[in-house]
Amino acid sequence: MGELLDLTVAxxxxxxxxxxxxxxxxxxxxxxxxxxxxLNAYLWSVEDASTYEVQDGPLRGIPxxxxxxxxxxxxxxxxxxxxxxxxxxxxxxxxxxxxDAAGARVLGKTNMDEFAMGSSNENSAYxxxxxxxxxxxxPGGSSGGSAAVVAGGxxxxxxxxxxxxxxxxxxxxxxxxxxKPTYGAISRYGMIAFASSLDQCGPLTRDVTDxxxxxxxxxxRDPLDSTSVGIExxxxxxxxxxxSGLRFAVPAELAGDGMEAGVREVFEATLKRIEELGGEVAxxxxxxxxxxxxxxxxxxxxxxxxxxxxYDGVRYGARAETAADLLEMYETTRAEGFGAEVKRRIMLGTxxxxxxxxxxxxxxxQKVRTKIAEDFRAAFExxxxxxxxxxxxxxxxxxxxxxxxxxxxxxxxxxxxxxLAGIPAISIPAGLAEPAGGGPQxxxxxxxxxxxxxxQKLLEAAFALEQGIGFEARPGGEDG
Amino acid sequence: MPRVIDREQVLHVARLARLRLEDGDVERxxxxxxxILEHVDRIAELDLEGVEPTSHVVVLENVxxxxxxxxxxxxxxxxxxxxxPDRGAFRxxxxxxDA
Numbered sequence: 109m110g111e112l113l114d115l116t117v118a119x120x121x122x123x124x125x126x127x128x129x130x131x132x133x134x135x136x137x138x139x140x141x142x143x144x145x146x147l148n149a150y151l152w153s154v155e156d157a158s159t160y161e162v163q164d165g166p167l168r169g170i171p172x173x174x175x176x177x178x179x180x181x182x183x184x185x186x187x188x189x190x191x192x193x194x195x196x197x198x199x200x201x202x203x204x205x206x207x208d209a210a211g212a213r214v215l216g217k218t219n220m221d222e223f224a225m226g227s228s229n230e231n232s233a234y235x236x237x238x239x240x241x242x243x244x245x246x247p248g249g250s251s252g253g254s255a256a257v258v259a260g261g262x263x264x265x266x267x268x269x270x271x272x273x274x275x276x277x278x279x280x281x282x283x284x285x286x287x288k289p290t291y292g293a294i295s296r297y298g299m300i301a302f303a304s305s306l307d308q309c310g311p312l313t314r315d316v317t318d319x320x321x322x323x324x325x326x327x328x329r330d331p332l333d334s335t336s337v338g339i340e341x342x343x344x345x346x347x348x349x350x351x352s353g354l355r356f357a358v359p360a361e362l363a364g365d366g367m368e369a370g371v372r373e374v375f376e377a378t379l380k381r382i383e384e385l386g387g388e389v390a391x392x393x394x395x396x397x398x399x400x401x402x403x404x405x406x407x408x409x410x411x412x413x414x415x416x417x418x419y420d421g422v423r424y425g426a427r428a429e430t431a432a433d434l435l436e437m438y439e440t441t442r443a444e445g446f447g448a449e450v451k452r453r454i455m456l457g458t459x460x461x462x463x464x465x466x467x468x469x470x471x472x473x474q475k476v477r478t479k480i481a482e483d484f485r486a487a488f489e490x491x492x493x494x495x496x497x498x499x500x501x502x503x504x505x506x507x508x509x510x511x512x513x514x515x516x517x518x519x520x521x522x523x524x525x526x527x528l529a530g531i532p533a534i535s536i537p538a539g540l541a542e543p544a545g546g547g548p549q550x551x552x553x554x555x556x557x558x559x560x561x562x563x564q565k566l567l568e569a570a571f572a573l574e575q576g577i578g579f580e581a582r583p584g585g586e587d588g
Numbered sequence: 589m590p591r592v593i594d595r596e597q598v599l600h601v602a603r604l605a606r607l608r609l610e611d612g613d614v615e616r617x618x619x620x621x622x623x624i625l626e627h628v629d630r631i632a633e634l635d636l637e638g639v640e641p642t643s644h645v646v647v648l649e650n651v652x653x654x655x656x657x658x659x660x661x662x663x664x665x666x667x668x669x670x671x672x673p674d675r676g677a678f679r680x681x682x683x684x685x686d687a
Contacts, residue, residue, distance in 0.1 A: 196668075290646070305645070331653060405624060424669035434682065435606075439607060443609070451609075452620060472632060475641050
């Protein structure tokens with residue numbers, strides 16, 4: 109049993125395809141593991157798998173944990189919000205359908221920050237997820253449940269969504285691989301909208317090979333999402349052995365203060381590793397990247413305030429029962445149904461879009477976004493990749509940053525610029541570091557960003573670096 | 589230091605957003621939004637005259653499809669999650685309290 113759970117997705121899929129293990133046996137083993145969730149990582153998990161019909165495909169028999177932001181027909185889908193408690197969607201998200209068609213099967217729905225707004229999973233209406241490395245710490249967010257189940261041995265792989273870092277940051281804090289593909293690589297149909305111009309689905313996995321395998325099943329143009337285009341040429345298993353001839357840019361503007369000493373140490377050691385593997389590392393200006401947070405916290409809340417207008421107690425979800433008239437019903441339903449962070453962002457976004465402020469906030473932020481995208485394009489003229497730490501710190505303590513929204517937002521400092529530019533970026537575990545306040549060592553993620561739709565190239569480099577680093581530490585285990 | 593956004597503005601925005609705020613929430617929200625907006629206001633100082641605002645990050649033009657009828661959700665499916673479905677429609681409280 110334990111041996112089954114030790115297999116990577118690629119290994120398990122190969123064994124299932126070769127008939128060495130049965131799909132049913134493998135799924136049941138993971139069901140058993142998921143049932144032992146002590147991290148509050150699952151909001152729902154499949155109980156009866158007997159009706160499971162295995163589709164033939166590259167992911168035949170693979171259980172997948174799905175962030176609770178993806179609609180799944182007939183099973184609860186809450187987006188971590190009280191306002192969608194008990195909601196069972198009448199249709200399934202394209203991303204989940206594509207995994208199904210490739211032979212995979214939903215193992216459970218994972219906990220998350222409400223409507224994907226947060227960097228610690230503490231904004232879930234259903235309680236925070238605990239970091240499998242240290243139950244007193246956050247797993248990151250907003251895809252905190254998806255990261256925790258993979259790191260904690262409760263699922264072999266997961267999908268999440270990334271709007272400003274929500275796949276990469278929790279992957280970093282949990283010591284696993286998280287990939288945010290290019291905007292448009294994967295359909296957003298059936299993915300509950302937060303900020304539509306930024307939201308993108310992606311895999312959270314144990315290693316880069318598994319990320320590639322999942323991306324190959326997930327990507328593609330979908331007639332139900334007119335912004336989806338897929339990845340031309342498809343995705344194959346990465347096999348690069350070194351980084352020779354590749355140039356890695358370190359943005360000077362993103363290497364400043366605010367980074368924990370331990371994170372900086374691991375980051376610098378990883379840059380050396382890149383050079384040992386034949387890659388070239390140089391500093392490069394990315395002058396507008398430091399304004400990413402400001403632009404992001406205008407654009408994302410603005411889009412959210414519009415997207416979340418649909419939760420009004422009329423067509424689905426909770427409704428406040430005591431209201432005397434329609435307006436009061438709307439206002440009370442939303443006051444009772446949304447948590448503090450969601451309200452904050454709705455207010456921020458509504459303000460930024462309101463008459464008299466639109467140009468100063470939203471207009472200006474979209475111009476900053478243009479400049480950030482231009483900075484990246486210029487960088488990619490001389491470099492293959494841009495690299496940063498994924499997060500300025502290792503996993504922080506539960507409750508440590510909840511009192512200061514802005515401090516929480518600054519967690520996204522390294523991940524937001526890529527989101528604004530729409531380019532792909534991956535976080536891979538690069539080492540362990542002691543938290544600033546002391547304590548046992550925790551994982552540190554290394555972020556690699558590539559030009560739009562250069563996912564194959566990105567995965568090749570991440571694979572070569574992953575092999576070079578040889579990160580094998582597991583929560584609660586010996587150092588690798 | 590004067591706040592970027594005051595109590596009256598917060599109440600106005602809450603009305604626009606159809607969000608009822610309790611008295612205590614208004615005070616806290618005013619402080620928090622002011623703090624965030626102060627940070628965000630740094631981009632107001634950038635000279636971006638003539639820069640085209642981003643409308644979409646991937647170059648896409650005229651994504652069209654054939655205008656063909658296709659199945660959609662049946663009415664009973666669309667109403668299945670409604671808090672108060674009634675004869676094929678969504679029932680809501682009256683817009684006027686005493687109507």
